[in-house]
Amino acid sequence: MSESAITITNLTKRFDDITALDNLSLEIAWGELFGILGPNGAGKSTAVNILNTLLEPTDGSATVDGHDVVFDPEGVRKVIGVCPQEPAFYPHLTGAENITLMGDMHLVPKDVLKERVKTMVEKIDMQGHINRRAKDYSGGMIRRVSMLMALISDPKVALLDEPTVAMDPKSRRAVWDFIRELKEQGKAIILTTHYMEEAQELCDRVAIIDEGKLIELGAPEDLMEKYHAKNLEEVFLKLTGKKLREAI
Amino acid sequence: MNLRRILALTRKDLKKLTREPAVLFLLIIFPITITFVFGLAFGGIGGGTTTSFDVGLLNLDVTGPQADWGHEFIGNLTSSGVFVVQYYDDNVTGQADLLQGSIDAFIIIPEGFGNSVVSYYDAPFNTSAWMNTTIGLYVDSGSLMAVSAVPPLVQEALMKTIFGADAMAIGLPVEIGSPALVESSTVTQWDYMAPGIFAFSAIFLTMIVAQSMTYERDEGLLKRLRTTPASSAEYLVSQTVTYMIIAVFQVALVLASSFVIGYRPATGLAGIAFTFVIALAFSLVAVGFGLIAATISKSAEVATGVSFIFIMPQMFFGTFMPLGGATEMIAKFMPSNYVTEAIATLFLRGAPITTPSIWTNLAIVSVVGVILIIVGIILFERFGSR
Numbered sequence: 111m112s113e114s115a116i117t118i119t120n121l122t123k124r125f126d127d128i129t130a131l132d133n134l135s136l137e138i139a140w141g142e143l144f145g146i147l148g149p150n151g152a153g154k155s156t157a158v159n160i161l162n163t164l165l166e167p168t169d170g171s172a173t174v175d176g177h178d179v180v181f182d183p184e185g186v187r188k189v190i191g192v193c194p195q196e197p198a199f200y201p202h203l204t205g206a207e208n209i210t211l212m213g214d215m216h217l218v219p220k221d222v223l224k225e226r227v228k229t230m231v232e233k234i235d236m237q238g239h240i241n242r243r244a245k246d247y248s249g250g251m252i253r254r255v256s257m258l259m260a261l262i263s264d265p266k267v268a269l270l271d272e273p274t275v276a277m278d279p280k281s282r283r284a285v286w287d288f289i290r291e292l293k294e295q296g297k298a299i300i301l302t303t304h305y306m307e308e309a310q311e312l313c314d315r316v317a318i319i320d321e322g323k324l325i326e327l328g329a330p331e332d333l334m335e336k337y338h339a340k341n342l343e344e345v346f347l348k349l350t351g352k353k354l355r356e357a358i
Numbered sequence: 359m360n361l362r363r364i365l366a367l368t369r370k371d372l373k374k375l376t377r378e379p380a381v382l383f384l385l386i387i388f389p390i391t392i393t394f395v396f397g398l399a400f401g402g403i404g405g406g407t408t409t410s411f412d413v414g415l416l417n418l419d420v421t422g423p424q425a426d427w428g429h430e431f432i433g434n435l436t437s438s439g440v441f442v443v444q445y446y447d448d449n450v451t452g453q454a455d456l457l458q459g460s461i462d463a464f465i466i467i468p469e470g471f472g473n474s475v476v477s478y479y480d481a482p483f484n485t486s487a488w489m490n491t492t493i494g495l496y497v498d499s500g501s502l503m504a505v506s507a508v509p510p511l512v513q514e515a516l517m518k519t520i521f522g523a524d525a526m527a528i529g530l531p532v533e534i535g536s537p538a539l540v541e542s543s544t545v546t547q548w549d550y551m552a553p554g555i556f557a558f559s560a561i562f563l564t565m566i567v568a569q570s571m572t573y574e575r576d577e578g579l580l581k582r583l584r585t586t587p588a589s590s591a592e593y594l595v596s597q598t599v600t601y602m603i604i605a606v607f608q609v610a611l612v613l614a615s616s617f618v619i620g621y622r623p624a625t626g627l628a629g630i631a632f633t634f635v636i637a638l639a640f641s642l643v644a645v646g647f648g649l650i651a652a653t654i655s656k657s658a659e660v661a662t663g664v665s666f667i668f669i670m671p672q673m674f675f676g677t678f679m680p681l682g683g684a685t686e687m688i689a690k691f692m693p694s695n696y697v698t699e700a701i702a703t704l705f706l707r708g709a710p711i712t713t714p715s716i717w718t719n720l721a722i723v724s725v726v727g728v729i730l731i732i733v734g735i736i737l738f739e740r741f742g743s744r
Contacts, residue, residue, distance in 0.1 A: 162585045184587060192585040198578035200370060202377040207370075214366035215586035243377070259582075 115298030145313035191265030197256030201245030216263035367596030389559030424472025466494030553701035554678030567648025605641035624708030646730025
């Protein structure tokens with residue numbers, strides 16, 4: 111296990127003449143729950159997509175558990191679990207089959223996989239629905255299944271891109287508890303979210319980025335103190351100069 | 359490359375086959391349906407019954423001294439078993455029935471028919487002494503089979519009438535090893551079509567592959583898989599394996615359906631096994647075309663239309679549609695044509711499995727399939743998967 115879970119050094123990504131990510135540098139420790147916040151188009155998903163090896167950076171470098179995202183993408187994929195912004199799932203498969211498929215991709219031993227699916231499904235309160243076809247799920251159920259698809263391999267690093275969108279408060283709380291449990295297991299977790307109270311509640315540190323640049327980094331309490339704000343949302347508004355409604 | 363991943367992805371796709379009604383219909387129910395429908399429509403049901411034609415007959419040579427020749431001619435028409443003769447008293451009624459499709463052909467034996475035959479026998483080498491008459495033959499132009507089969511059969515009945523049954527096997531240094539008169543055949547039009555049905559049913563794999571891959575791309579499923587240790591090669595091998603399994607299943611279904619309706623191919627177990635092998639090779643072609651269609655399609659809906667660019671020529675120039683002239687040349691570029699040709703050689707011509715032409719056909723389909731798969735993978739990886 112490398113010293114840092116994730117190391118991002120001067121990471122830059124350009125799409126033609128648009129700079130989506132501009133010289134971003136971060137270091138994320140094991141057992142840290144790290145939030146990436148920013149308005150739409152700030153570069154959050156670009157950063158996550160470089161870390162999950164879907165995009166190659168234009169400049170700079172990034173390593174996950176010591177594996178370089180450009181030179182050792184296979185190594186990166188073995189240690190990450192990715193919950194994408196749009197919950198990609200196979201509608202003709204049941205929730206359990208979708209989760210099991212991802213376990214098969216990570217070659218989780220069969221008996222372990224079966225037991226793990228059962229345990230994790232109980233944790234996010236999906237026992238009664240997990241053997242139904244995913245196409246019949248509500249938006250919240252799909253999100254929960256999508257998160258289990260990301261975490262079934264027991265990854266060292268979890269990349270959760272807005273995992274609680276469209277969830278009811280009860281489900282969201284269940285997912286929060288689940289994420290906290292992952293953190294306690296020593297996993298590094300990157301969480302992008304538009305819910306400021308979620309970031310404030312869960313994250314050890316947050317990075318606020320806008321127009322591809324890192325504009326603030328720190329623990330939510332430290333940032334609130336620094337900017338004399340009642341909550342993280344106020345910090346966000348002060349820093350980005352945008353109403354949250356616009357940002358969302 | 360890991361077998362467990364490939365099998366897991368293959369299972370995922372095979373489940374779609376049983377759980378998605380549209381896919382189930384196109385790949386399973388459709389081949390069974392066309393086998394039954396075409397078998398019924400083209401004479402397969404009943405197991406090779408005799409093909410016969412309803413022929414109207416107006417005999418105008420009934421009163422003359424040589425009227426027996428007309429009766430002899432009618433006897434030769436009916437004795438073949440191919441013609442079911444209905445007698446008419448006038449031309450107008452017969453022509454009207456022909457126009458309405460009630461009969462397949464209408465024959466008029468002219469007045470003086472018998473005299474014509476006798477005049478030939480009186481002076482066989484003096485054509486100017488012959489009394490010429492013309493038999494009226496009108497064939498239902500709406501029946502492809504009647505148009506092609508009735509005139510030569512009537513001609514043979516006429517030859518037998520004039521020269522006798524032995525005349526068809528007259529002693530010559532060169533012999534044609536065919537019967538003097540066309541015997542009632544047990545081969546139906548369905549027998550000619552059946553080999554093409556095997557390729558026909560597999561052709562639609564292209565559309566399913568294209569739809570499936572564009573759907574997975576559009577819904578972010580390919581991206582999701584790319585964030586796991588599964589490689590592109592494992593994914594594409596799983597796709598190929600899935601559709602090879604489906605192709606084998608389709609052949610089994612078409613064969614079983616054909617047997618149910620009485621079709622008996624003129625081959626043994628080895629020939630049937632060969633059919634499965636060539637179907638496997640053809641599934642490579644279908645997957646290759648599917649990958650190319652997916653590459654150039656922006657969505658699953660577009661993929662449906664684009665895949666028809668590959669499906670239609672295969673269907674029209676490589677299955678059971680009649681070919682001739684330019685279409686035969688075009689068919690040489692259709693992999694499905696080689697599948698149909700190989701199966702026809704086995705099932706219709708009854709050629710043994712060792713026949714070189716079927717192995718040539720298999721080689722062509724296999725090579726084209728492998729090339730298309732490679733081209734499809736390269737194009738899809740480079741332009742179509744993101």
